Amino acid sequence: MPAVPETLDAVQAATESGYKWGFSTDIDMELAPKGLNEDIIRLISARKNEPDWLLEWRLKAFALWQTMTEPSWAKLHHPPIDYQDLHYYAAPKRKPGPASLDEVDPELLAMYEKLGIPLKERAALAGVEQPPQVAVDAVFDSVSVATTFRDTLAKAGVIFCPISEAVQEHPELVRKYLGSVVPAGDNYFAALNSAVFTDGSFVFIPKGVRCPMELSTYFRINARNTGQFERTLIIAEEGGTVSYLEGCTAPQRDENQLHAAVVELVALDDARIKYSTVQNWYPGDAEGRGGIYNFVTKRGACRGARSKISWTQVETGSAITWKYPSCILQGDESVGEFYSVAVTTNRQQADTGTKMIHIGRNTRSTIVSKGISAGRSDNTYRGLVRVLPRAHGARNFTQCDSLLIGDQCGAHTVPYIESRNPTAKLEHEATTSKISEDQMFYCRQRGLSQEDAVGLIVNGFCKDVLKELPMEFAVEAQKLLAVSLEGSVG
């Protein structure tokens, strides 16, 4: 946690002095005491000025969570998480950032440079304190850019705001859809998130509207301080279309140990949602010390006929990844897609995949998963394709490829296929390969460094997924792959 001991002492003192929520605003960081109980949830809800129904919803989720246990079926190993030893509310303002780029960890800056992030953005990503407002415009232009974006979006009728703001401004929409795809009691981490989520994004695309821009552009500039328990809700009404990119390709040294996010997508008739993720949180060091535990529940509901939800993810960070972006294909002829690249190095562990639940007629799904393991890491694809009796003519194509670098890593493929309709057609293809010594020598003989060679081979391996990313991020993702695997060969 980012708190310095003095801050904790101050909070402790404030708590003991009998302040109702144990909450101190005397210090510039707003931080609740450690631990999780109903009072903390009431505190979060109160700080966010939430309506009663939402508080009730959180409390119900908390009650459910208390009856649940951490899932143990994934191929992941980590020391037990002490949920009472965490802070569940900290206002976005954290300890002061470095005053200039000179004070930023040079290793971090070197990485930004390799990723080709413009200098101005590097400062923002590294959390360098921004000069006052006027200068912000000059340096980063974030305010004016953001405003322009907001105008454009508002004109189109698109709502795009923090979910806490949506609770205030559009309570009817939030109430209608929140938890409708991932119910509060869906799983251990979703229940925890439902009880304590502090912020996240809300997107609403009205009927017939094609969102005029990639929401990534806006997000990239505005979402520097994302929280530990994010909650994202995206709704596309009939015929609405949106492309959303979560994450940013510059590594953030986030110190929070546990991340448990929930993302819900709802697509009505003929709506299309494309959700892309580039995740490169701190993976821990070579010995496996530190790093983020990332337990995420992402699910999209294709409620309407001919709707389409497409997940694309490039995951290179986190010590532990537990994540299965899924599609519930309810509407007839709806389409679900999952394109994934998961890279693990050093001691990283990833257990990730997808679920495609075919309910409607002639529903189609495509799964392309590329796992790359290096170092002493473990990389598991776990995927479920389920066809329910009504899903006549359902089709699935699954392609799972694993690439091993070195001889101390592991790659595992665990497909679950359940079909209860005889007209369904399901295909599953899987391969495991290694970067061979022949390939490395061939590339190096042509003048490529070991790192360039690995980058080229890995990018070739991932091509089918990378081409699904929005253009500007595909290029960064390619570089990210190469940077993540640096030093893993030779």
Place this chain on the structure above:
Amino acid sequence: MLKIDALAASIEDKDILRGIDLAVPDGEVHAIMGPNGSGKSTLSYVLAGRDGYEVTGGTATLNGQDLLAMEPEERAAAGLFLAFQYPVELPGVNNANFLRTALNAIRRARGEAELDAVQFLKLARAEAKRLSMPEDMLKRNVNVGFSGGEKKRNEVLQMAILRPRIAILDETDSGLDIDALKIVAEGVNALRGPGFSALVITHYQRLLDHIVPDRVHVLSAGRIVRSGGPELAHELEARGYADVVAEAA
């Protein structure tokens, strides 16, 4: 000038090269011929710097630079090119992208300006045309799904684009029909000139009808046992290795 003195090398403690002396002056093409197991491929791998080969003695320099002290990619930047006997497939890696990355890595190492995608494609298309190779070869993944002949032609195209100072052709003629052989030979001949030299490793005299060497060396049991002009290749073809090697011993 490629200069090799008393070069000895082993694989897993087995001596393969037992003292090779060889000099290939700029602008010359030399052929190395020899029976199976004589060390021909080992020589090319040792010069290119492949892992798994231990140099146990001797030196190898290219224009005075110590090749044996360099990483494989540094040798490439110094101007050494190896046309592989078995070109390697790189799935998902576009041939043009691969070659541009390689060319730019070499140019960077030499302190030359890198080529952008447009400049590179112009160059690559011109070379492909000159070698009568279909342009779509550039768009395909490196060697994936290529026929044996196409793979070898792709090696020659790479050589033409990378413009090495010395090219080692490791049995580039194996598995080629006569038409493909001619194309490969033309590719090498087109590069011949004062700034280019080549070491053509082959079993058969056939290739040397099309790439006429300045010198021919016979390799046997890790040593060069005889050297001569192009006529030596014909003699080998007529008499067989066993005779010539026995006579030299």
